[in-house]
Amino acid sequence: MKNFWTPFIRLILALGIAIMLGFLFVPLLSVFVSMTPGELFKKLNTQVSYQALYLSLGTTLIALAIIILCGTPVAYWLAKSHFWGNRFVRVLIQMPIVSPPAVAGVGLLLVFGRVGWLGSTLSFSGLSFSFNLQAVIMAQVFISAPFYISSAMQAFETIDDKFLAVSRTLGVSRWQTFWRVTIPLASGGLLTGAALSWGRALGEFGATMMFAGNLPGKTQTLPLAIYTAMQSDSKTAIAMSALLLFISFVLLLLVVLVGRMSHLRQDAKKKEGDSDAIISF
Amino acid sequence: MLSFHFKKKLRDFELNIEIEVGNKTLALIGHxxxxxxxxxxxxxxxxxxDEGFVEINGTKLTATKENxxxxxxxxxxxxxxQDYALFPHLSVRENILYGIRHLERPEKKKRLEEVLSLLQLExxxxxxxxxxxxxxxxxxxxxxxxxxxxxLLLLDEPLSALDISTRSHVRTELKGLLDSLSIPCVVVTHDYEDARVLGDEIAVIDQGSMIQKGTPEEIIKQPASPFVAEFVGTNLVVQQAEDSSHCKQSLMIAFHPWEAEVSQFPLGKNYHWEGDIVDISTLGAFDRLHIKGNQSFLIDVPTEASTFKRGDHVYIGVSEDKARVYASHTLYDSQTSTLSKERQHQLQKKSMVLRRRKNRWKISVTITSMVAVIIFLILFSGIKGFAGTSHTGKVVTMEALIAANATDPMNTIIKNYERANPAIAIKASYAGTQIIQTQLEQGAPADIFLSANLSHIQTLQKEGYVKDFYKVSKNHEVIIVPKNNPAQIHNLQDLGKKQAKLIIGVDTVPIGQYTRQIINKASRDYGPNFKKDVMGRVASTETNVKQILEKISMGNGDAGVVYLTDVTAQYKSKVKIIEIPEKYNVESINYIAVTTKGPHPKRAKAFLDYILSAKGQGVFADYHYDPTN
Structure with missing residues (x-):
């Protein structure tokens, strides 16, 4: 028997969902509809925005490379070795996700700033880490690495050790096994982690502002350029926001598509195999 | 030919096993x-x-003595x-070829076809x-x-992942395959039936020790202990007997369930025991009685003759010709001295801890060195050239830290100056004074510093980051309201009278401090309640002037206090300016200085002079700044 209230509850639920979705999408869409595409493009066509765009893409790609190179061993180590304090290290690694980026900026300054712990020592050797390109990359790595590491860690964790053992009994070394079994099996999680991480690095603002400063063409990434433009010409800021959103969207789409493709390959073969699978014991 | 001996401390007991296997199948069975x-x-x-060796056809694979x-x-x-561990991301062919990737193509093809046909996987x-x-x-x-x-082929519980219906079929197939191989095979199982079919020999293991080893027939005929008997589903009674020389000796009496007789009354047999029936299971033509007395028995009786019920007290008898009586044989010598065993354990524990530490150390060194190498590479590779500051010729780049309120005039001045001096490029970083002050203190390589108030630049002077500083621009505050002025505010006093949402600067930034000074001054004339009323209506405090302007121009607030010069053309269409009476207003003065630690002090001084000259000051006037003198 149908409850009298069911339609009302459904209506309220539908309304709630619609409001939530609207709330999430409309602010993002507004960036695109507030200006005509021609105007958008005209506002974007300035040296400042190009500089910021190239700087953003370049630094985030370097940051991503560092994150993948250094983060993968860390993730694998945390996922596969059981030492005392493992959990504690895991929590520590996630800290940058929950701590405000401004805090990260302050922390980086305290360590690498001119009067910071390491910074003061390193400045004697002529090295400087703050307010330059290295600083931008460092801030991005600091803020976005945990996204990759925790995603990769989960991916590695789900791989049963028996696959690694059986690979070795088949005469394949640990290192080869890592490339031929672990990486393919973890690829989904690694890819998602890399995309999340890249997206976060692209949007990084607070720590960069604090630690690297806001110099056009030098440390001014797209988010900083948007912030700066907002202080003088909000239309340019909107145009740059649209650009950043567009890049992030393409990035997300790419990840979904690549993930799909690797699944499709298996699915196609599965379907082929369906008819054969009937021949069983 | 495989032979091995292992000693290894496990959690609850020590594993201690020594076995030799020819080119046939050995089944290891146990709980x-x-x-x-x-x-x-x-x-x-x-x-x-911890100790031991493995040897296949004369080649040693493990030998702890030889390290x-x-x-x-x-x-x-x-x-x-156990559950086959096939690689889920590879097809059947790719799975099979996984271990022979290094071989030549024709060899690979040959072997693949061979196993595909052997196992009917084509x-x-x-x-x-x-x-x-x-x-x-x-x-x-x-x-x-x-x-x-x-x-050597090792199979771990090869049949346990299968359901009952396919199990016996697969078992006989597997047996056929194992028989066709001419290498030693070790099969591990907990099921006696699997072991009986698959194994040419069976080794029964309990608590890490081998209790008995033999062909399936040997084991079922003469189980070495009640444990083995229970495992293989037969009966074994151990009796203490004294032989002619008065030596105590254990006597084993084994018989199959179908070799005994059961009755409600005592039976006149050579060997007899009694007990209660705890369970009856029907196996086709006969019932199997589980009887519990001093020990448990399994006895089969023909179904049609069975009148027994659960709980009956019964007598069991076995005649001499059916029972197999033999002396207990010590199959395995586990009676080594306990003292030396304990010492061994201690030593083993130590060596294990050491080994683990060694590994951990290796991993951490690997990771640390990787990170170090990468950081090193980044710092010293030519990424500096990537920064986009690709200037041709000898262009000198200076950096300026500038308070955000001077963004527009300073941009124009820099543009003008760069045009007049093509050899100089100026990069400006605009942020709140507090932020740029911190950045300068933390080593930002700036040549010019422009402060929005006196106290910040005085602090920097005290700390030695700047020496002399100059007034560069003067400004004053105004009230702004949205164009339609919803709260009907027309002068400063209205802020205390009308219900309005006020948006002012936070008290740590200059605009916020000036706003509070204005309100304090005004409350001397408008009465002490003025300050209380105004501050009570503050809906939001912002960290910079642009935020206040944005919020008022979008109608999110009814009135705000900002610098006159901030109300640029873009905002003029959206907000209305209300001047604050001069006697209450506070002058806001920007100060500029050449930094002491900047890389280009002389050029910076020249630029500073230009800003203070008529040309530079003219730009400020264009942006509606008040004259500085």
Whole structure:
């Protein structure tokens, strides 16, 4: 028997969902509809925005490379070795996700700033880490690495050790096994982690502002350029926001598509195999 | 020919096993957790023994005495895991070829075809493991292991992942395959039936020790202990007897369930016991009685003759010709001295801890050095050139830290100056004074510093970051309201009278401090309540002027206090300016200085002079700044 209230509850639920979705999408869409595409493009066509765009893409790609190179061993180590304090290290690694980026900026300054712990020592050797390109990359790595590491860690964790053992009994070394079994099996999680991480690095603002400063063409990434433009010409800021959103969207789409493709390959073969699978014991 | 001996301390007991196997199948049987899977892993080199060796056809794979341990991948063994562990991302063919990738193409093809036909997998070549039935998965796992031509095959519970209906069929097939191989095979199972069919020999293991080893027939005929008898489903009674020389000796009496008689009354047999029936299971033509007395018995009686009920007290008798009576044989000598054993354990523990520490140390060194190398590479590679500051010729780049309120005039001045001096480029960083002050203190390589108030630049002077500083621009505050002025505010006093949402600067930034000074001054004339009323209506405090302007121009607030010069053309259409009476207003003065630690002090001084000159000051006037003198 149908409850009298069911339609009302459904209506309220539908309304709630619609409001939530609207709330999430409309602010993002507004960036695109507030200006005509021609105007958008005209506002974007300035040296400042190009500089910021190239700087953003370049630094985030370097940051991503560092994150993948250094983060993968860390993730694998945390996922596969059981030492005392493992959990504690895991929590520590996630800290940058929950701590405000401004805090990260302050922390980086305290360590690498001119009067910071390491910074003061390193400045004697002529090295400087703050307010330059290295600083931008460092801030991005600091803020976005945990996204990759925790995603990769989960991916590695789900791989049963028996696959690694059986690979070795088949005469394949640990290192080869890592490339031929672990990486393919973890690829989904690694890819998602890399995309999340890249997206976060692209949007990084607070720590960069604090630690690297806001110099056009030098440390001014797209988010900083948007912030700066907002202080003088909000239309340019909107145009740059649209650009950043567009890049992030393409990035997300790419990840979904690549993930799909690797699944499709298996699915196609599965379907082929369906008819054969009937021949069983 | 395989021979091995292992000693290894496990959690609850010590594994201690020594076995030799010819080119036939050995079934290791025991309860779960008895150490049989550990034995397989020790054979495969997936675990290391505390002591012992493994030798196949005269080649040693493990020998603790010689400190020899060949890694798993170089052992040439086939290992079939309990649930087969097929790689889910590879097809059947790719799974089988996995271990022979290094071989020549024709050889690979030959071997693949060989195992495919041996295990009848031709039709499944392109299927993925998730689509296979349990039996098919097992055959793929066997094919994958056999294609590498191993010298030893290990099977861990090969049948436990299958359901009952397919099990006996797969079991006989597997038996046929194992018989056709001419290498030693070790099968681990907890099921006696599996062991009986698959094993040419059976070794029974309990608590890490081998209790008995023999052909299936030997074991069922003469079980070495009640444990073995229970495992294989037969009866064994151990009786203490005294022989002619008055030596105490254990006597084993074994008989099959169908070799005994049962009755409600005592039976006149050579061997007899009594007990209660605890369970009756029907096995076709006969009922199997589970009888519990001093020990438990399994006795079969023909179904049609069975009048027994659960709970009946019965007598069991076995005639002499049926019973197999033999002296207890010590199959395994586990009676080594306990003292030395304990010492061994201690030593083993120590060495294990050391080994683990060694590994941990290795991992951390690897990671640290990787990170170090990468950081090093980044710092010293030419990424500096990537920064986009690709200036041709000898262009000198200076950096300026500038308070955000001077963004527009300073941009114009910099543009003008760069045009007049093509050899100089100026990069300006605009932020709140507090932020740029911190940045300068933390080593920002700036030549010019422009402060929005006196106290910040005085602090920097005290700290030695700047020396002399100059007034560069003067400004004053105004009230702004949205164009339609919803709260009907027309002068400063209205802020205390009308209900309005006020948006002012936070008290740590200059605009916020000036706003509070204005209100304090005004409350002397407008009465003490003025301050209370105004501050009570503040809806939001912002960290910079632009935020206040944005919020008022979008109608999110009814009135705000900002610098006159901030109300640029873009905002003039959206907000209305209300001047504050001069006697209450506060002058806001920007100060500029050349930094002491900047890389280009002389050029910076020249630029500073330009800003203070008529040309520079003219730009400020264009942006509606008040004259500085």
């Amino acid at each position: 779960s957790g008895c150490g049989k899977t550990t034995t397989l892993q020790l054979l495969a080199g997936l675990q290391t023994p 020899l341990f060949i890694p798993t991948e170089d052992r040439q063994i086939g290992f079939v895991f 039709a499944l070549e392109d299927v993925f493991p998730t689509q296979l039935s349990g039996g098919q998965q097992q055959r793929v796992a066997l094919a994958r292991a056999l294609v590498t031509r191993p010298s």
